Amino acid sequence: MDFAIPADVVALADEVRTFVARDVIRFENDARWGAHGPSDELRRELNALAAKAGLLGINAPREVGGRGIDHRAQAVLFEAAGYSMLGPVALHIQAPDEGNINLLSKIGTVEQKARYLKPMAMGDMRSCFAMTEPAPGAGSDPGQLKTRARPNGNGWVISGRKWLITGAEGAGVGIIMARTGDGPGDATMFLVPLPHPAFKLTRVLDTLDCSFMGGHAVIDIEDLQVSGEDVLGEVGKGFQYAQVRLAPARLTHCMRWLGSAQRAHDIAVAYACERLAFGKPLGGHEGVSFMLADNELDMHAARLAIWQCAWVLDQGGKGQKESSMTKVIASEAIGRVVDRSLQVLGGLGLTRDTMVERIYRDVRAFRVYDGPSEVHRWSLGKRIVDGNKLRKA
Ligand SMILES: Cc1cc2nc3c(=O)[nH]c(=O)nc-3n(C[C@H](O)[C@H](O)[C@H](O)COP(=O)(O)OP(=O)(O)OC[C@H]3O[C@@H](n4cnc5c(N)ncnc54)[C@H](O)[C@@H]3O)c2cc1C
Known part of the structure; x- marks a missing residue:
């Protein structure tokens, strides 16, 4: 097992983090981000900034001029981009486009790729x-x-x-x-x-x-x-292709949302270190510091599950079982992290004065799409029981 991140990925992740902090976060209160998502006008402005920073389409396949990065590199870069919910929009690595690009590059004909893949990969078409x-x-x-x-x-x-x-x-x-x-x-x-x-x-x-x-x-x-x-x-073969699309696509959701969980946690840590209650900073009370510690534990477990699944996919495995397990582990862990972060912020957490409120609302849906937790548990449980029956037979 080698958990070392290659130097070029470390450098690129630094670029993504810098870009998100410098060029993306300032748009989070832009009126063009409405109840039905950021507008296309806002997306194009963000895409132009990403292009200027050399980061647009970092995930695009090589055949259309992208870097063709592997799943393990994605894990690091997508988490960095997810630090702002607008980060993946800016880099054009957001769902559902990212999964569709991946599917089209795997099973599209030459004509279909010529018509759709390049504009999709470079953000000219959603x-x-x-x-x-x-x-x-x-x-x-x-x-x-x-x-x-x-x-x-x-x-x-x-x-x-x-x-x-x-x-x-x-x-x-x-x-x-x-x-x-x-x-x-x-x-x-x-x-x-x-x-x-x-x-x-x-x-x-x-x-x-x-x-x-x-x-x-x-x-x-x-x-x-x-x-x-x-x-x-x-x-x-539609159902087979749906599986080809889904295993990596649900994993990239885990990566992006892990970045957002880290953001919520960082906001909570900053507050816990400054806000005083009963004569000391909130973080000095075990009830709060334990919540922060549990956040780190949850994020660490989610990250390791993501990296392992990414490794399976990079070895050419289908990763269906791993991505299913990772989806449950990560979506639930991330949900807990954001919930605790909101709690640490007290009343502030419920307001739109920090991003935690918006992340909290958004991340809830992740336990439903790409397979509700119960469906993944049911399918895993079925494998266990069926496997046991086969062993006995
Ligand atoms: C924000 C969001 C974005 C989405 N985007 C897309 C999209 O772009 N394209 C698309 O095609 N779909 C999309 N979906 C749909 C998503 O994939 C479905 O919501 C999901 O597959 C669940 O289907 P359902 O909503 O019909 O729930 P139902 O099938 O009605 O299930 C309801 C609940 O029943 C329980 N349940 C179901 N089966 C079992 C079982 N075997 N054992 C135990 N409990 C079970 C689960 O708790 C589940 O949440 C999106 C959903 C959301 C919320």
Whole structure:
């Protein structure tokens, strides 16, 4: 086991930290960051600053001029960027784009990459990933997928309803997951240029979180005609590709949110060292210092889980079990860190005078998306029980 971070990654992480502190944090109270996320105008301004600092698209694949960094480097750099919720927006390593770029670079055709990959990777185009549906459709159980794609003479016609689709508003391309057969695994991914009249954005939902561009939308897909060239990967392999996308994509969420947890913790530490109560700084009371210590313990455990999973992915492993476990460990640990940080701040923590309140609201959603904790526990438990049955047989 080698936990040493290569010197070039250390140097790049320093650059990212400096950039976030100097160029990004000052935009956190910009009026263009609203309830449905930062506006595209704000994003483009931040992207221009990142480009000037040589940091835009640090995660882009080599084929489109990026650095092609590995998952372990991502772990360090994304955490540094996540110190501000606008950091990943500035560097264009935010969800869902980052996961979509990764998927397209793995399974897109030459033509699809030429059309979408470079603009997506460099922030000229945003994207969305449309899988989830309102009940009784796909949610925790993707097998309940109801959106259908039917073949016709010109390709496929897609119909269905999606919801909670992050970034659909303002996206230049969407990946739609649709059922293409009657078997339980018969699903296919389609690439659709947006906006499209048959991909109707009904409303943007009002949600607890506010860091994702475009917010989360409800989409009615009404007889959307796509051609055979718009199939992403192979017909019938949609669920397999969803797993290819999800293992690294949920890990990068862990990385970015760990950076935000560190921010909340740092704000709490500064307050605990200055604010006096009962004759000494808050941090001098064990009840507070233990909370700060628990924060460090939680962040350390989350970081190690992330790094180990990143290592598995770098060795060519699928990392499905590891990323599932890491998602639970990190999302819950990060939730606790931010909750304690808010508590240490007392009344101040509840106000918008620090970023902790906003991080607290935003990070709550992370225990739901990319698989709720209970679904990961259920699937891990099933593996354990099934494995035990097999051993006995
Ligand atoms: C902020 C946000 C952004 C999102 N962005 C996108 C996006 O861009 N694209 C997209 O396609 N989707 C997106 N989603 C949807 C997300 O992936 C789903 O919310 C998630 O998969 C859960 O599905 P559901 O909401 O339908 O919950 P349900 O399936 O209705 O489940 C509800 C609850 O039931 C429990 N549960 C479910 N199954 C089990 C089980 N087997 N054992 C024990 N308990 C269980 C869990 O506690 C779960 O939270 C987003 C969601 C949020 C909140």
